[in-house]
Amino acid sequence: MGALFDVLTDNFDELAGGLWVTLRLVGASFAIALVVGTLVAALRIAPSKWLQRLGGVYVETFRNVPLLVLLFISFAGLRRAGVPISNWAAGIGSLGLYTAAYVAEVLRSGVFAVSRGQIEAALSLGFSYGATLRRIVLPQAFRTVIAPLASITIAMIKNSAIVGVSLLALPDLLKEARIVQSRTFQTDEAFFWAAVGYLLITASATIAFRRLERRFAIRR
Amino acid sequence: MANSDAGGPLVELRAVRKSFGDNLVLDDIDLAIAPGEAVVVAGPSGSGKSTMLRCINGLEEIDSGSVRFDGRPVDPRSKSIGPMRAEIGMVFQQFNLFPHKTVLENITLAPVKVKGIEPAAAQARARELLETVGIPEKAGASPADLSGGQQQRVAIARALAMDPKLMLFDEPTSALDPEMIREVLDVMRELARGGMTMVVVTHEMGFAREVCDRIVFIDDGRIVEQGPPAEFFAAAKSPRAREFVDKIIHH
Numbered sequence: 001m002g003a004l005f006d007v008l009t010d011n012f013d014e015l016a017g018g019l020w021v022t023l024r025l026v027g028a029s030f031a032i033a034l035v036v037g038t039l040v041a042a043l044r045i046a047p048s049k050w051l052q053r054l055g056g057v058y059v060e061t062f063r064n065v066p067l068l069v070l071l072f073i074s075f076a077g078l079r080r081a082g083v084p085i086s087n088w089a090a091g092i093g094s095l096g097l098y099t100a101a102y103v104a105e106v107l108r109s110g111v112f113a114v115s116r117g118q119i120e121a122a123l124s125l126g127f128s129y130g131a132t133l134r135r136i137v138l139p140q141a142f143r144t145v146i147a148p149l150a151s152i153t154i155a156m157i158k159n160s161a162i163v164g165v166s167l168l169a170l171p172d173l174l175k176e177a178r179i180v181q182s183r184t185f186q187t188d189e190a191f192f193w194a195a196v197g198y199l200l201i202t203a204s205a206t207i208a209f210r211r212l213e214r215r216f217a218i219r220r
Numbered sequence: 221m222a223n224s225d226a227g228g229p230l231v232e233l234r235a236v237r238k239s240f241g242d243n244l245v246l247d248d249i250d251l252a253i254a255p256g257e258a259v260v261v262a263g264p265s266g267s268g269k270s271t272m273l274r275c276i277n278g279l280e281e282i283d284s285g286s287v288r289f290d291g292r293p294v295d296p297r298s299k300s301i302g303p304m305r306a307e308i309g310m311v312f313q314q315f316n317l318f319p320h321k322t323v324l325e326n327i328t329l330a331p332v333k334v335k336g337i338e339p340a341a342a343q344a345r346a347r348e349l350l351e352t353v354g355i356p357e358k359a360g361a362s363p364a365d366l367s368g369g370q371q372q373r374v375a376i377a378r379a380l381a382m383d384p385k386l387m388l389f390d391e392p393t394s395a396l397d398p399e400m401i402r403e404v405l406d407v408m409r410e411l412a413r414g415g416m417t418m419v420v421v422t423h424e425m426g427f428a429r430e431v432c433d434r435i436v437f438i439d440d441g442r443i444v445e446q447g448p449p450a451e452f453f454a455a456a457k458s459p460r461a462r463e464f465v466d467k468i469i470h471h
């Protein structure tokens with residue numbers, strides 16, 4: 001038992017720093033996933049076949065390429081092509097755009113759960129198609145998909161571990177745990193604390209989503 | 221100058237045709253509605269009543285003919301359709317209140333966001349309207365906490381908050397339990413008395429007889445017969461209308 005806590009206290013700065021990097025990585029990726037996911041969902045339901053197809057291509061591309069491959073392409077590939085992308089931008093971009101595909105699909109299902117009558121009511125009040133989408137359809141879609149959005153977010157938090165161990169070498173929680181492990185050879189202890197760190201983040205996210213659900217979920 | 225001020229009809233459909241695939245739903249519809257007139261549209265299920273109503277505010281596109289509101293063409297594809305719809309209230313069978321908004325927000329949303337009315341003024345007006353429809357105490361409630369009759373009265377208040385020139389009702393009481401039909405019809409009767417131009421699709425023939433100026437009877441996408449309710453009920457000329465009246469009266 002003593003050894004377990006020693007590993008934490010002796011390497012606290014590294015582990016806490018790693019946790020902080022993971023938090024920032026996850027937070028920024030989540031913001032991108034929400035914004036891009038919403039835009040792609042809007043494409044998927046746009047009144048134009050071409051826009052719908054464009055949204056479909058996005059979703060299929062990002063859902064069907066492994067995250068690790070995205071990371072390689074966005075970092076090494078872009079750099080070789082002469083784009084001076086930072087490891088942060090590549091990590092946040094890949095994780096965010098990858099997760100956005102899932103957000104878009106879930107939102108789209110939420111949009112289909114909004115009845116045709118809601119759209120007609122808004123249109124008949126004088127709202128444009130865009131305003132109807134923004135004020136009536138999407139807010140309701142978000143409220144009906146809070147639970148699946150929570151699962152996507154938890155998956156994204158766990159997926160963030162891939163970013164640190166990929167060639168990007170971002171000093172995130174798992175990366176720092178590996179550094180501690182290779183220095184102290186206390187493998188179980190180092191990864192135990194990494195697991196605790198991820199649990200802290202996922203549990204907080206779960207609680208936050210539960211609150212959102214209690215506050216906003218639509219009763220029909 | 222607006223057409224209705226010049227003595228012309230507020231709504232005018234001319235030779236309107238509309239198909240869904242090869243199902244001809246509106247077949248050469250001519251109809252003019254004067255300002256202040258209350259018209260009931262009756263007819264069997266599937267005869268095209270809803271479709272006709274939805275052509276008036278451009279929720280359906282027509283295949284040929286013309287639809288005019290207040291002297292202007294109704295064109296679902298033009299930019300002017302939004303502002304035009306803002307002048308036409310619509311009440312649906314399923315109420316269609318916004319479930320993520322309170323009752324008050326349901327009523328103030330369009331006045332504030334579409335017409336640009338000050339939120340405080342819109343709220344004051346919304347409370348007045350809730351008073352008019354008899355549920356001032358429900359301003360802060362969620363639609364899900366209201367009975368069907370209450371929801372429909374909020375939906376009417378929501379439409380009225382835009383100060384429409386015309387109100388369209390598509391079977392506003394058909395989804396209601398019998399004891400709630402009365403409270404909604406009472407609100408509609410008051411509206412008609414106040415001079416609102418209304419087109420009401422309904423099977424409530426008691427309401428038609430008592431409140432409307434004209435009954436328009438539709439069968440199979442055609443206007444088969446129309447006239448003042450007294451005449452229509454006493455002596456409908458077409459066999460289909462007779463049959464319809466008999467069925468409804470003897471139930």
Ligand SMILES: Nc1ncnc2c1ncn2[C@@H]1O[C@H](COP(=O)(O)OP(=O)(O)O)[C@@H](O)[C@H]1O
Nearest residue numbers: 240243245263264265266267268269270271272
């Ligand atoms: N969106 C639609 N797509 C295809 N057919 C439709 C649509 N809306 C209505 N119809 C058809 O048009 C006909 C008239 O419908 P409707 O206007 O709703 O009749 P009513 O309101 O008199 O019952 C029906 O045969 C119906 O099935």
Ligand SMILES: [Mg+2]
Nearest residue numbers: 269270271391
């Ligand atoms: Mg109908």
